[in-house]
Structure formats: structure tokens, C-alpha cells
Amino acid sequence: MKISPQWVREFVELAVDDRRLAEDLTGVGIAVEGSSGSGADTVFEMEIGTNRPDAMNHYGVAREAAAIYDLPLKQLSGLGDSGAKAQSNFREPNAALKRRSSTVHDAAGTKTSAAKAASSTASDGTTEVVPFPSVSSSAVSSHDASFPIAVEEPQLCPRFTARVIRGTMIKPSPEKIARRLRLLEQRPISNAVDATNYVLWEMGKPTHVFDMDLLEGGRLIIRRARNGEKLKTLDGVERSLISEDLVVADAKKAVGLAGVMGGYDTMITDKTRNILIESAWWDPLTVRKMSRRHGLHTDASHRFERGADFESTILSCDLVAALILESGGGELVGDAIDVVSRKMDQAPVVLRLAEVQRILGGNLSTREILRILKKLGFTAIPEGQADMQFYVTAPSWRLDVEREIDVIEEIARLHGYDKFENTLPAYSGAVVELPHAAMDATLRERALALGYNEAVSLTFISHADAEMFSSAKVLELENPLSEEASVMRTSMGPGMLDMLAWNLNRDSENVRLFEMGRVYEMAGGERVEPTRACLGATLAAVKGSLLAGGALDVSTGKHAVVAEAFRSFKGDVENLLAPFAYVELTFDRETSEYFHSGRSARALMDGAVVAQFGQIAEDVKSQRKLRQDVFLAEIDLERLHTRGLRTVRFKAPGKYPAVERDFSFVFADVVEFEAMRRAVTGLGMGALRSFTPVEIFRGGSIGAGKYSILLRARLQSDEGTLRDEQIAVWSGELVRALQGLGGVQRA
Amino acid sequence: MAYTVSKLTDYSSNALLKAFGEAKLAFREELRGASSPAGWKAVRDRWMARKNGILTQINDRLMAAPKEAKREIGQYLNDLKQFVEKEIETWQEHEEGSVGKLAPLFQSVDITLPGIRRPIGAEHPVIKTTNEMVRVFQKLGYSVADGPVVETDYYNFEALNFPPNHPARDTQDTLFIAGQQGKAQRERLLLRTHTSPVQIRTMETMRPPIRILIPGTVHRNDPPDASHSPMFHQIEGLAVDTNITFGDLKGTLDHAMKEFFGSSVKTSFRPSFFPFTEPSAEMFVSCFICGGSGRRGAEPCRPCKQTGWIEILGCGMVDPNVFQFVKDNGYDPKKVSGFAFGMGADRIALLKYGVDDLQLFFQGDVRFLGQWA
């Protein structure tokens, strides 16, 4: 919203410069976010909270300024003086117009039919008001000002005020008006339309002007729209209405969407001579719903849905009338037509000084409190003798102030937040960590130590990815940002693969990333947000972390490279799982389809799946245009959380020397190391400390479909030094166990 | 090749300087040439032996010098002796330090070559920032709390005093979950637009007094650009007790900001509006980039838009309407009061590290992330 400080200065005589004014307004919450232009053309860019529609105009800002500097605020004058001025300027020269307008009035023949219509609607309990006789203004014409207004929805339109001008001329606004509107980036249209816009920016009350001659039937009705009723609004769009819409209508048709936008067919044109000015107070919720339903957010709806000033309908009509008369001439017909169906009730609030102290702290004097309230237009009447509490009534433009705390905020705001002393409260509670904090921190530290950069990806994925990466029921977005981001992620996989692709597309070949976060699923009709950790690495990075000389598979050819790379990535997963409490960690091949079927595994802790990891399937790689083989690990933190972290129990290193024995075997490819490990550990040798593969080789003299493996057993006893005979016996058992798997021992 | 002591006929200062210099160079060369323990021992003996060692020879030769040059000669001789002893000593130390293996000086490595760095993963700047902020508040007695990202309308709006159809809801640019039309409004699911729902969830389960900090992911319907993202991170705080005042809110945040940004920063509070707090405020810290001057040398300071102040968070006293929703758990607004605050972790990280594009946080680009390693 834009504000011209020059315009503000018309209402309050400010001694400070614009820069200081901006700072001080910002200090009381009427935030000036920026300033452009200079001198009289300076414009403030304002940021005003949704609760302060009263300050979304120049007079409202002036009111705040007057309160800040304790200066008098000039009264806004409607027709009191400027109306008189208009008359003295224009009445005589426009005698011809006056005649013409009265002709139109008569020709339309509205007077009698309107009266009939009004009496017919009066019987069904709706409000009908006979216009007041003209009394106050000297600009009133001798014509009968009668223009019946029937309010069928008094709850939604508690007040409807109108004024009639006859015999005016439509032309461009005077330069002063046009210039100000342009300064606020408003486009000047014509004197009558500009008058409503000018008044809106001047004092905040939206108004509307009709070409009165286009109002059929000589009356207005405030009613619900009929389902399917058509209304072409000022923006030229023909809208189809529903019965929840509230309209201003003439005897035949809707002529305006209440509080949102006027109708096209009754708008002011060059030919307009007779004008009806509308200034109403509309139910905020009704306006808001209509504005949303029709996608029409206007300066008027913005203010009505936040609550306009109920008491300013007459004043705003007068201000608009004065501007029209001043520029276009003509006559004001009769007095304001003011239909009040319901008074806005602003009950006084009890303000207790003790409560001010309890909420704000510090030591505000009663005098300061009362001074602030008075400056803002509030009245405060002491209750009882002790001056400990007051009945405070908010001004009509402050519909946001309804409770004691609202009044307290006003006091704090004008006193100045920075003037309150900074204090630290005492506390008797204790700091508690979330139950999984230590586990998550451990996992994170390990991932970082393993060289994985911590990443954060967006939580949305596409339907296609959701289908591919999870069988969980998805949470779909009603209003997604794009098709690719239309569901909440059910897997961290797609995000991780996208990040890997991003890097590969930018010539970063050596990439290791991890992410910890939630996935979002529907389970049993309820939403759940299980936490996951995800590792991603490019083949280059995985190979890069192989230890020099640490290769197990020493064969030449691609298979060995792949096998070693897998083992390298698996080691990272094992390192992440190691700190958790479990007896046995096993692996199987039951991974999801997006993994390479031969190069991926699931990790099971005591039989429960905790992770799946490995190389990504070829088709997924090509679909996602990954320029390199990549590895992915998905770790189920929910499962890990149930286990907790392992507590270290110290075990003394053996006192007696350990003995290592190597066994060289040839096995068929189908026999995996795990089978050997099970066979050997199954022997129940108490002295077997470890059983590990040392070297694997394929090719050469080893036949196709077979491989040679060098296995190492480490034996150690707690009772004494192992004797050679005992070792020989165990070695024999071990060899037989391996032979039982089809292994052939090599010399 | 080996050095021999030549006869001196000229005993001028210049001639002496030249002669002793030559002797030094010769000695060093011989020592460098030695490639085994036996070798350097031989060099040592040739020069230092009492009987007929080179130093002794030089001494003998110079006996013939004129009396007036003797004093100067004595100084040169002494200097040469010390030089030889020192070189031998260094040599010996070096050798004894290397485990049984001779490591001649000339086999030293180029210590300016880059070290081999095992990859260390980098903390994500936003998570790092969040964790740092959490630690600041933990020291002030705050415990971490969390809650769901997919929230109900009730927790995200209604219980935070955003009535249905209230214009304040417009500012939240909410992303909604599809297929909720059949449910009552308060049951409808959406992506939480702030971490504030966790205030309600925590107050429902924990009685006052409480002090909680809520870091978490939030979503808004904001297309991504340099300063917007549909997903970002907030850090929310809530303290409720008897007698918590607006001064306590200011004091707590002022203390926390000094702890986080450095003790020289100042805070300033300006009125604002949030449905769930009243009075509401925006808190600014004095610009930690330009020190509050608004300028960096001759250049205007961009992060603070030359104002010397940077907006960091929104805060306020908990609105009594919010307490009404959890009144039964001990939150009677007549008896307790409290304050709440919320800040954008991403924004703070942007400012702290001078990052100019929010999108960089969510791309996983190792060229970016690696800078925090």
C-alpha cells in the first residue's frame, strides 16, 4: 500500500521530516517498508497488518502520527464547507444541467413505481427507509430526493447510505486529484470515479457511484443473488452468481457485487448526468467469501472484509459528493439517505491496571496509559474510586479492539516497545531431549565422518516416483506447485537421485550425500510421518574410498570392480548401523525393484529389516539420465529408534596368543560367503575369534562359474596357549564343513 | 675434490673472509656428499680430528700470520669451528631421529604440496544454524519439541486464533491435502504453514510451566526463487508460566541473539500482528554485517538495506484466545501468561553465511555444501 506523506501532512501539522516520520510510524507498527520519490512526490510503501484497516489510508496514518507527536488532528470535512464551496462555484453556471437532470428524473418515471415497490417489500419484514427530508446542506436541490432503498439482508448490510447528485458533468479530474492518484499508482478515470477512489485513499471508506439513470425502477434493493443470476462487473467480466452472493440491485437486475465491485451496466460514462453515491457497511465474512468465490480482490473488498468504519458512511458520501460537485458541477438532491438496520455494538472493555502490569511488566503510569488511549480516540471512564480499572470504549474505526488485551497492546504500541526494560524470567523446569535425539545425532555424526555431505531436498515428489519408490498410500496435494511436486514424498529415494543427477550434470563426479527426514504416508486411514535416513553416492566416490591394498577381489575385469564398489558402500551402511543395539546383522537380496537386482541388499537386525541399499537399477539410471552408476541406501530410522544405541561392555583382550590359519578353497559362484560363515560358526568352536575372507579370485586356472577364496580363521583361547594338535583338529573340522558346501580345498 | 688448506700470503680482512668462506662451503659440500653413517663420520673426523684435522691444519698455518692480524684470525677460526660443530650436530640429531635408517637432508619432502584429505562430510548450513540456535535456547532452559508436518486446520489455524475465513489466513499461502472436502473444516489436512501448531500440541500434553523450542519443516505455496521456497525451516519458541511479561520476552530474545550473533548486537522490537500473539512484535537485530552503520566501506550494506537493522523474527505475548483452547490443562489465561517467537532458519543461514540464493540450500550441490566441510 502506498501513502503520500505530503497528503498526510494536510491533516496534521508535522514538524518532522519524511524520513523521521517513516521511522516513527514504523515504531508504532504502521510500518514504512520503503520510500521513493522526493519532496512532494515522496511515496511511502506501507506494510499494514490485516487487523488495521483503519490505517490503510492517509487520514488513518495521520491519526497515528498525531498520536505519536501529541498533535491535533484536523477534522475531515464533507459538505460542511467544501459542499458549500461547490455550490457557490457551480450552482449558478449549471442551471441548465439542473433542468436537464430533472427532465431525466421525470422521464424515467421512477418516483411513483419506486414508492410502490418499497411498500410491497416492507411487509415481509425487511427494512425500508423513507429518505430524510433535506435540511442541512445548502447545496440541496428543490427536487424531491426520494430514492427508496430496501435492505432485505439487514444482518449482512447493517448500514447503507446514499446521496444523489443531479446535473453534473463527467470529465477528467482536476490535476490535484489526478496527480495524487497517479502518485499512488492509481489510474485516473473520470471525476466521479476518481472521487470514490480519492476518498478511499483519503479516509479508507470504499464507496461506489452509479449512473442513476441506468438504475431501473428508481430504487435499490440489497438482496441475495438468485442462483444463476448474471452480473457483468466493472472489469467487464460477466459473472454467474449464486444465492450466497449479496448484491445491490435495482428493480430488475443486480447492479453491484456488495462490497466487492460495481456493475458494468450502471457505471459512470461520459453521458452520465445523475449520480447515486453508495457508501455501505458490509458484513466482512460475506464480502470475503464473495471476493474469494469470484476471484476478485479489490481495494474495497480488502477493507470491507477487515472491517470498515461504521460511522463514516455519511462522511464518505459527502466527501465524494463534494469532489464531484467541485469538478463536474450539478446539485446535491436532498439529504443523505441513511438506512441503518442494525447498530454496530462496541461494548466498553474493562481495563485493569494490574493486568497491564501482569502482561507488559515495567512501570507504566496511569497518566501515560490514559494519555495514549485518548490520543488514539479511545474513551476511558474510571470504574470505582481507586482508579484501578477503567471502562474503555474503542472508536468506531477500531473494530479490531474488542478485548482487554487489545487495549493493552495499544498501550504498549504507542508507549514504544523498546522502552520496556529487558528482563529474564526465572524457571524451575528442566531441559529434556527428544527420545530419539541421541540416536539421530550419532547417525548424523557418523555419516559426516564417512564423508557424506548433509543435504536437504524438497518434500514433494511426482505421482510416478511415488508409485515406483513406495507402496505406501500417498498424501496428494490439493494445490500443488507443479505436476512433478504433486504428492508428499513417500521415499527419500527420488529426492536423493535428483540431487545426485544435479551434481553429475554439473561435472561433480565425486558425490556423497545424506539426508535425514520424514516421509509421509497414509496408513490405516491415518497420516503417519516415519523418519528415514538416506545415503547417495556416485560410483566414482564409492571407488575413491576403497582402501589402497585393501581389495578383496583381486580378479581383473569389471565384475571385481563392481564387487569392490558394492562392498565399499556396504561398509558405510554397516558403519551407520554399528552403534545400534542388536545381536545379529544379516543381509538378503529382497530389495525394491529400483535397485539393481544383483547389486543390492537388505540389512536385517535380528531378522527385522532396517535398511536397503546398493546400486540403482539400470532402467532407473537411464530414466533419470544419471551419467554414472549411483548407489542409494534407505535406512528406516523408526526401526532403529526401537533398538536404541548399544552400550559398550568392556571385554579384556585375550591373554594368550592368537593363531591364524588360512584355507584356500574353490567354490561354485552360487556359494556365497555367508554360507561359509554359517557353516564354520555353526561348528561351535569356542576359540574361533573371527572367520574372514582374505582374497577372492576368478579367472586364470579357475574354471568358469567358480571362484577361489582364501579364508582366514583366527583362533584364541581364554584358558591357555593353543596346542598344535588342537589347532589341527579344528582345522580339519573347518575344512570338512567347507567341503560340505561343495568347496574344493586347494593345495 | 677434497678440501686442502692452502697457504695464505695475504692477511687482509677481505682475504681472510674469502678464505674462511671457502672452507665453510667446502665442509658443507663434503657433508652433503656423505650418503652413509660411515661417510659422515669420515667427514667429521677429517675436519675435527685433533691430530692433523683440517681445523687443526688451518690453525697451524695461521701461526705464521702477522701479529696485528692474529686477533681477527682468531675470531674467524672460532666461527668456523662453531659452524662445523653445529653442522655435525644437526646431522647427527637428524640421523638418530630416523629409525635405524639413514634419511639424508637432501631427501626432504616438498611440504608445500597439498595434503591428502580424507573426505569429511559437511553439515548443511540450515541444520547447522538450527542446531546452534537450539543450543542457545537449551542453555536458557528450553526443551526441543516436535509435531507433524501434515497438520489439521485446527492446529495450524483455529487453535492459533485464526478463525475460519479470517483474512489473516490469506497471508499463509497454504498447501492443502487433496480429498478433504468430506471432513469438518477443523479436521481437514494441510501442510503446516508454521511450527506454531506444536505450541498447541505441547500445551495439550504438558502442564505449565513450559519452555519449548520447535525446529521444523514448514510449507507454503510459494514458487521457488532466490528468496522463496515452498519448503523451509522455522524455529519456534514458547514459554508459559505465572508472571511472564513482555519485558521477559524482550530480555530472553535479546540474550539469545547476543549469544548467537555475538555480544555486540542490539535488538529492537516493533509492533506487528499475528493472530496468536498480542501484543505482537517483529524483532530486529543491529546488522551484524555492517555493525549497524548501513555501509560497508564505501558500499551500501545490502543485507540490512542500509538501515543498520535486520528483521530476524516475529514474536509476542500468547493471545488469551490461544490459552482458551488448552485451558483444561492448566493454561488459564487469568493465571498464566507466556510468550512465543518464530524465526526462519533458512533466512538466518542466508544472512549469516552471505548466501544470495535460497534455492542453493535444497539442490544438494556438493560445490555449495562442501564449503561447510
Ligand SMILES: [Zn+2]
Ligand atoms: Zn548492514
